[in-house]
Amino acid sequence: DGGITQSPKYLFRKEGQNVTLSCEQNLNHDAMYWYRQDPGQGLRLIYYSQIVNDFQKGDIAEGYSVSREKKESFPLTVTSAQKNPTAFYLCASRQGDEKLFFGSGTQLSVL
Amino acid sequence: EDQVTQSPEALRLQEGESSSLNCSYTVSGLRGLFWYRQDPGKGPEFLFTLYSAGEEKEKERLKATLTKKESFLHITAPKPEDSATYLCAVQAGGGATNKLIFGTGTLLAVQP
Numbered sequence: 001d002g003g004i005t006q007s008p009k010y011l012f013r014k015e016g017q018n019v020t021l022s023c024e025q026n027l028n029h030d031a032m033y034w035y036r037q038d039p040g041q042g043l044r045l046i047y048y049s050q051i052v053n054d055f056q057k058g059d060i061a062e063g064y065s066v067s068r069e070k071k072e073s074f075p076l077t078v079t080s081a082q083k084n085p086t087a088f089y090l091c092a093s094r095q096g097d098e099k100l101f102f103g104s105g106t107q108l109s110v111l
Numbered sequence: 112e113d114q115v116t117q118s119p120e121a122l123r124l125q126e127g128e129s130s131s132l133n134c135s136y137t138v139s140g141l142r143g144l145f146w147y148r149q150d151p152g153k154g155p156e157f158l159f160t161l162y163s164a165g166e167e168k169e170k171e172r173l174k175a176t177l178t179k180k181e182s183f184l185h186i187t188a189p190k191p192e193d194s195a196t197y198l199c200a201v202q203a204g205g206g207a208t209n210k211l212i213f214g215t216g217t218l219l220a221v222q223p
Contacts, residue, residue, distance in 0.1 A: 004154075035213075042115075042215040043155075043198070058210070090154055097142055097202060100211060102154035 002027045006091050006103035012111050013078065013085055021076045021106045023091035030095060032074035036060060037088040037105075046089075049074055078108060086110050113138040113203045117214035124221050127188045132217045134199030135181040144182050145211065146175050147198040155198055158184075189221045 004025045013019045025032065031050045035043040045058030049068040063082025068074055074093075078085045091103040118133045136144070143162055147155035159168040161177040168175045172193065174185040184197055196218050200211040 006154075033210075040120075040215065042213040043200075044213075045210060048210065088152075092154075099145060099157045099160055100155075100200075101157070102147075104154050105152070107152070 004091055004093055004101055004103035006089075006106050008106060009104070011106055011108045013108060014111050016080045018077055018079050019108070021078070021089055021091075021108070023074045023076065023103060025072050025074075025091075025093045025101070027093055027095075027101060028071070029093035029101070030071070031093060032068065033092045033094075033100070034058075034064075034066065034074070034076045035090040035092065037090060043090065046076065113201070113212050115199060115201050115212050115214040117197075117199050117217050119217060120215070121218040122220070124186075124189055124219070126190055126221055126223050129185070129187045129189070131186070132184040132197055132219070133181060134184070134214055136199075136201045136212075137180075138201050138203035138212070140203060142202040144177055145200045145202075146182070146184055147200065149196045149198055149216070158197075186219070189219075191221045191223050194219055194221045 007022045033048040034046040037043050044060050046064050047066040049055035052071050055066050055068050065077045086109050089106045092100040094100045115136045145160050146158040149155040159175040164179045166177050172187050176183045196216045198216045199214045202211050
């Protein structure tokens with residue numbers, strides 16, 4: 001079945017540590033996205049990529065980094081510069097103006 | 112500035128009690144309005160896409176409608192399994208990107 005796989009489901013970060021969240025899609029979509037979701041808030045866009053080897057900052061990119069070396073993969077690194085990383089992270093993909101397909105999410109917490 | 116507002120923030124219904132959720136938007140040229148359902152700890156699940164005023168879509172107990180300023184998600188005779196957060200998102204026509212702007216969602220609880 002086609003879809004988006006995020007891993008791990010739960011992740012814990014120590015102070016000063018960088019952590020990487022994985023996102024893989026087999027839908028052959030050109031565009032991929034990373035959103036952050038906090039309780040009581042809408043989805044906020046961190047980074048997006050419309051094509052391999054190219055990506056753009058979203059609304060809350062500070063403290064995060066991404067890469068898009070392959071069409072099917074769009075990993076997100078939460079760096080030590082992100083002082084409030086605890087949140088639910090969602091990866092998504094789409095083709096053109098069609099609907100977004102979401103992964104199952106990664107819950108990141110700080111130890 | 113493009114903006115999406117959902118109301119109410121939370122809604123509690125008795126099983127069988129029909130109601131509507133609202134999504135109002137101000138964008139520079141609507142290219143699409145999307146409704147999603149999200150269960151706790153999971154990714155959003157697609158429900159509907161609406162593209163032009165007057166358009167309607169239905170799926171089981173849900174019906175989505177669209178005007179030039181807002182969309183409604185009507186829930187007819189809801190069941191407890193309809194309990195979830197319902198998210199609305201719009202894609203604006205301006206610019207070269209295809210980003211979606213999300214509202215903060217409506218948390219629906221249906222009691223038996």
